[in-house]
Amino acid sequence: MEYFLQQLINGLTLGAIYGLIAIGYTMVYGIIRMINFAHGEIYMLGAFISLIAFLVSTLLGGTSVALGLLAALVSTMVLTALYGWAVERVAYRPLRNAPKLAPLISAIGMSIVLQNFSQLTQGARVKPLPPLFKGGIELMHGETFSVNLSYLQMTIMALTVVLMMVFTWVITRTSLGRAQRATEQDMKMAALLGVNTDRIISATFVMGATLASVAGLMVTLYYGVIDFYIGFLAGIKAFTAAVLGGIGSLPGAMLGGLLIGLIEAFWSGYFSIEYKDVAAFSILVLVLLFRPTGLLGRPEVEKI
Amino acid sequence: MSTAPLLEVEHVTMRFGGLFAVNDLSFTARAKSITAVIGPNGAGKTTLFNCITGFYKPQVGRMTLNHADGPVLLERLDDYDIAAQAKVARTFQNIRLFARMSVLENLIVAQHHTLMRASAFSLAGLLGLARYSKAEKLAVDKARHWLDRVGLLDLADEDAGSLPYGSQRRLEIARAMCTDPVLLCLDEPAAGLNPKESLELNTLLTGIRDEMGIGLLLIEHDMSVVMGISDWVVVLDYGSKIAEGTPAEIRDDPAVIRAYLGEPDEAEA
Amino acid sequence: MAGAALKAALKDGILGAVVAAALALPMLGFRLVDSASALTLATRFDWVAWAAAIVGLGRFALCLLRQSVPADRVPMMPDLGARFPKARLMVGWALAGFALVLPFLPFADRSLVDKATMVLIYVMLGWGLNIVVGLAGLLDLGFVAFYAVGAYSYALLATKLDLSFWLCLPMAGLFAASFGILLGFPVLRLRGDYLAIVTLGFGEIIRVILQNWVDFTNGPNGISGIPRPTLFGLQFTANAPEGKTTFADYFGLDFSGEHRVIFLYFVILALALLTNLFTLRIRRLPIGRAWEALREDEIACRSLGLNPTMIKLSAFATGAMFAGFAGSFFATRQGFISPESFTFIESAVILAIVVLGGMGSQIGVVLAALLLVGLPEWFRELQQYRMLAFGGTMVLIMLWKPSGLLSHRAPTIRLGKGAPS
Numbered sequence: 001m002e003y004f005l006q007q008l009i010n011g012l013t014l015g016a017i018y019g020l021i022a023i024g025y026t027m028v029y030g031i032i033r034m035i036n037f038a039h040g041e042i043y044m045l046g047a048f049i050s051l052i053a054f055l056v057s058t059l060l061g062g063t064s065v066a067l068g069l070l071a072a073l074v075s076t077m078v079l080t081a082l083y084g085w086a087v088e089r090v091a092y093r094p095l096r097n098a099p100k101l102a103p104l105i106s107a108i109g110m111s112i113v114l115q116n117f118s119q120l121t122q123g124a125r126v127k128p129l130p131p132l133f134k135g136g137i138e139l140m141h142g143e144t145f146s147v148n149l150s151y152l153q154m155t156i157m158a159l160t161v162v163l164m165m166v167f168t169w170v171i172t173r174t175s176l177g178r179a180q181r182a183t184e185q186d187m188k189m190a191a192l193l194g195v196n197t198d199r200i201i202s203a204t205f206v207m208g209a210t211l212a213s214v215a216g217l218m219v220t221l222y223y224g225v226i227d228f229y230i231g232f233l234a235g236i237k238a239f240t241a242a243v244l245g246g247i248g249s250l251p252g253a254m255l256g257g258l259l260i261g262l263i264e265a266f267w268s269g270y271f272s273i274e275y276k277d278v279a280a281f282s283i284l285v286l287v288l289l290f291r292p293t294g295l296l297g298r299p300e301v302e303k304i
Numbered sequence: 305m306s307t308a309p310l311l312e313v314e315h316v317t318m319r320f321g322g323l324f325a326v327n328d329l330s331f332t333a334r335a336k337s338i339t340a341v342i343g344p345n346g347a348g349k350t351t352l353f354n355c356i357t358g359f360y361k362p363q364v365g366r367m368t369l370n371h372a373d374g375p376v377l378l379e380r381l382d383d384y385d386i387a388a389q390a391k392v393a394r395t396f397q398n399i400r401l402f403a404r405m406s407v408l409e410n411l412i413v414a415q416h417h418t419l420m421r422a423s424a425f426s427l428a429g430l431l432g433l434a435r436y437s438k439a440e441k442l443a444v445d446k447a448r449h450w451l452d453r454v455g456l457l458d459l460a461d462e463d464a465g466s467l468p469y470g471s472q473r474r475l476e477i478a479r480a481m482c483t484d485p486v487l488l489c490l491d492e493p494a495a496g497l498n499p500k501e502s503l504e505l506n507t508l509l510t511g512i513r514d515e516m517g518i519g520l521l522l523i524e525h526d527m528s529v530v531m532g533i534s535d536w537v538v539v540l541d542y543g544s545k546i547a548e549g550t551p552a553e554i555r556d557d558p559a560v561i562r563a564y565l566g567e568p569d570e571a572e573a
Numbered sequence: 574m575a576g577a578a579l580k581a582a583l584k585d586g587i588l589g590a591v592v593a594a595a596l597a598l599p600m601l602g603f604r605l606v607d608s609a610s611a612l613t614l615a616t617r618f619d620w621v622a623w624a625a626a627i628v629g630l631g632r633f634a635l636c637l638l639r640q641s642v643p644a645d646r647v648p649m650m651p652d653l654g655a656r657f658p659k660a661r662l663m664v665g666w667a668l669a670g671f672a673l674v675l676p677f678l679p680f681a682d683r684s685l686v687d688k689a690t691m692v693l694i695y696v697m698l699g700w701g702l703n704i705v706v707g708l709a710g711l712l713d714l715g716f717v718a719f720y721a722v723g724a725y726s727y728a729l730l731a732t733k734l735d736l737s738f739w740l741c742l743p744m745a746g747l748f749a750a751s752f753g754i755l756l757g758f759p760v761l762r763l764r765g766d767y768l769a770i771v772t773l774g775f776g777e778i779i780r781v782i783l784q785n786w787v788d789f790t791n792g793p794n795g796i797s798g799i800p801r802p803t804l805f806g807l808q809f810t811a812n813a814p815e816g817k818t819t820f821a822d823y824f825g826l827d828f829s830g831e832h833r834v835i836f837l838y839f840v841i842l843a844l845a846l847l848t849n850l851f852t853l854r855i856r857r858l859p860i861g862r863a864w865e866a867l868r869e870d871e872i873a874c875r876s877l878g879l880n881p882t883m884i885k886l887s888a889f890a891t892g893a894m895f896a897g898f899a900g901s902f903f904a905t906r907q908g909f910i911s912p913e914s915f916t917f918i919e920s921a922v923i924l925a926i927v928v929l930g931g932m933g934s935q936i937g938v939v940l941a942a943l944l945l946v947g948l949p950e951w952f953r954e955l956q957q958y959r960m961l962a963f964g965g966t967m968v969l970i971m972l973w974k975p976s977g978l979l980s981h982r983a984p985t986i987r988l989g990k991g992a993p994s
Binding site: 029033045048049055056059079082086094098099101103105111112113118119123125130232239240243274281284285289292 | 958
């Protein structure tokens, strides 16, 4: 029981991170029907930039860890969002009316470029960071095993909830969100009605990148090590999460992320850590077979 | 068995959520005749077609196709088997050609099953056996016949997607005919045609009826086509049949006039 | 007018420089250094300045260039394939002829033949995937899985059961094809992007299994000592084992390591040409036309009585079979395989070759393989920039020609003339 609870906590933490990345995939797919393959690398860049930003803020004489982290968080969000914007501007926007596979190939190319860019500039070795958040609450004390909820895990979950609330507010209540939803439904019509769709698409990439950068920061803190390769697997899993939840659906992305996180945590906790990726993908295949639109996706009636 | 109707539709109901797109509909269509299904927009005509051709599975009802060698229950077949085994061909409201293949290739694909058998699932063709080239020649001959009928012979090697709209409509009919159907379902074949093309279409369709002896089922808005060539007209409104009869009977049917023009006392017309 | 253009270009350039500086600041401006005690930072702000200057000037020049040349006068590379249909055929024959004599040309040393062999593997894989993606229109991001199945089939059959390469080759193809059917059956009814992600998942699953099923595959250590192929029993070694003859002895030549390299080159050339011949033929057969029809419009296919699942499966299995052939060749050439050779990036490379070449174009695949695999092989000295350049090339070619290098498609049959030559 204790063990179960601990895996649940670990899974939820991991799932929150996946969910934040998945939102970027789901929004971009919803609006331009494209798998933004480079999104995982944006998250990886977010992890690197957050690490650098944190070190810079301590170098500049920040003594408070919390303040340093806040500064790092804000600058990471801004700079990573800029990367998201630039990638769209350079590699995707010129291909808006190109054959369907062209943006996908461009995205794969972009992902390779970004991965190697950070390998070249920051080196291939794993970057360790000493734990900043220490301690936690002991939720339950078993005879052989006790359940811990660390402050860091609490922070990650709280931050995710806050971000989700802000985000939902933006999408449902602001004019930007309205324009985004309109563009998602019918880009041509939205453009005819005076929505600057290019700008809306840019905004979508910026928002996705911002959330991914927060996920990157969280991972840096949570695992304490990052390298240039973390974007790939996290990206695939987050995309899996987005599909699982129903691509195009924001709550779906979060739900999918949590599920993938939980599956992974329980699988590695109870079965084998080697095959945890297999578990996540197998679940995806099963879901797609029995509910091809994902858990919360709208069923698409085939128009004939 | 020339007296038995070709297609019997009995109590077919198709719901989307709470909406009855087709509601307890029954009618028959005969061989060697053109049956038109008309009705205002949203009356469920295309949904009915999608049920008959297997793209949708109706929740209730039976659709029987009476072949020379016995009846076939359409609702039990997959869409591709309805085309391959029951021999029901169709065209689409938004033309669906293989746009980046040539006109001729479109017609050859329609003869897939004949050619697959002849090529022993492509193995004979892979080895270059004569048996396959003979079959392919026959297929080209059939394609040439239909291209000639629809007046596209000169454009045979062009990409199908590059043809003008009217020609694409005719090509789709030719492609459907290349599957040797016993029932041909046409979804608004005259949509977007000019009066001259529309007249040519009438000749083509009556020609198919008289020469091939097959049944034609037709959704159409263009009343000159419907009244000009149909032998029997079925009128739908909100998924239900409100009238059927010969074109002359339908023209004067008060229920039909009401469905199209609204209640006279509401003075909407 | 000129002043306004200059002003606009200047604005564009400055904006570009600012963005580039901001992008470069964290990643180029600072470098993470892990010293013994803790992680620290080193700075190199000059790099940031360089990045900003290059991007700024580049944008400025590009903007000026665009304004001085009216949009409709921008020189476009015409699709040569469309303009000279006969030339395409000649280029094909010329390439094949060149490939045949390549090892005997004076400048062809061992490393060149080796590189050409590598390119040919990708040409073959590209042609195999072209069936799936280019003809049938099924987006497969896990093609490498079948390559891996082929490689491991041969490696295991040869090392555990001592079977010869020529016997294992068809078996490897069959294994890969069966895998294709096994994996394809449940997932092929998914539409485009879902199919892509599921195939990607399968590719990863296969790799993870290869990595972790240590008893069977020897895990991350891979399989070594995979036997080399023989020419009708003739060995390409210095000394033949008991009862066997070496190639050099049989033909009365001095032993040279180059013989085997050249022999391997011809094996893959033959395999690749076989793949090409097969594709060219099958495109004119009912099943090949059905693949293309399916790519164009699945619903229309169904209305004509074509069973989409069967057609997709056949394309999937056929493509997988050729990947299996290529995989077993890869295993015998390397003599050693490990899961590391079958990562997602390989799938991406193969897919890129197909799309960059112009989907469905056979010669396009050759060009793209030369460009994407051949060029980087030559610049191996610049190892670390290789992948960066590779990714960059993918993006640039897509921006330049979004439908691929050669996107023209010729009909597979013409009226009155039967199948065109």
